[in-house]
Amino acid sequence: MAAQLCCLFVGKCREASLREAADLYALKLSRLARCDITLVKDAAAALPAPEKCLREGRDILSRLDPRHLPVVLDERGDNWSSRELAAKLKGWEDAARTPCFIVGGAFGLSEEVRERARSTGALFSLGRITLPHELARVVLLEQLYRAASINKGLPYHHD
Numbered sequence: 001m002a003a004q005l006c007c008l009f010v011g012k013c014r015e016a017s018l019r020e021a022a023d024l025y026a027l028k029l030s031r032l033a034r035c036d037i038t039l040v041k042d043a044a045a046a047l048p049a050p051e052k053c054l055r056e057g058r059d060i061l062s063r064l065d066p067r068h069l070p071v072v073l074d075e076r077g078d079n080w081s082s083r084e085l086a087a088k089l090k091g092w093e094d095a096a097r098t099p100c101f102i103v104g105g106a107f108g109l110s111e112e113v114r115e116r117a118r119s120t121g122a123l124f125s126l127g128r129i130t131l132p133h134e135l136a137r138v139v140l141l142e143q144l145y146r147a148a149s150i151n152k153g154l155p156y157h158h159d
Contacts, residue, residue: 003033003093003148006068009137010056010105011042018134025141032148038063042105049107057110060102068100070121072114073136077123082157086147088122101144103136 013019029035040059043052064070069092080088092099101124102113117123126139149156 003089004098005033005035006098006100007037008040008060008063008100008102010040012039013134015134018138021138022141025145029141029145029148032152052107053110056105057113060113064100067098069097070102070117071099071124072102072109072117074114074123075125075128075130077125079125082143082146083150085143086150089147090151101140103133105133
């Protein structure tokens with residue numbers, strides 16, 4: 001049985017080159033694991049940033065299935081190597097858990113979403129740098145593909 005993953009992304013990827021890169025890694029990943037990608041509509045631009053985060057966060061939480069293990073991308077989260085991410089994916093797969101990776105919009109995620117991940121899932125950091133949310137999607141999808149490749153024993157990852 002192939003690993004099952006979920007990704008929740010706030011907003012559409014407007015930058016063509018980043019959208020193409022995300023699509024490329026989603027396609028590569030689909031050959032190794034089932035990955036359901038859901039786009040959450042970003043809140044109205046006229047809203048203040050805290051209200052945007054709150055509304056988007058509520059939409060994200062409403063889309064989480066009870067079987068999902070929320071994994072929130074957050075700069076304050078745990079920084080895993082590619083091999084550590086692969087091990088986490090394998091552990092979740094063995095435990096019949098479906099990790100749901102969540103990337104917020106331009107103004108980040110609500111505290112509600114972070115708290116849900118702290119209590120029932122994980123906070124995962126791509127590093128201490130701040131990335132545009134569209135680029136974070138690309139990096140996440142590439143790392144999920146890399147981790148799935150490691151778990152399948154494929155030569156994509158070089159030590």
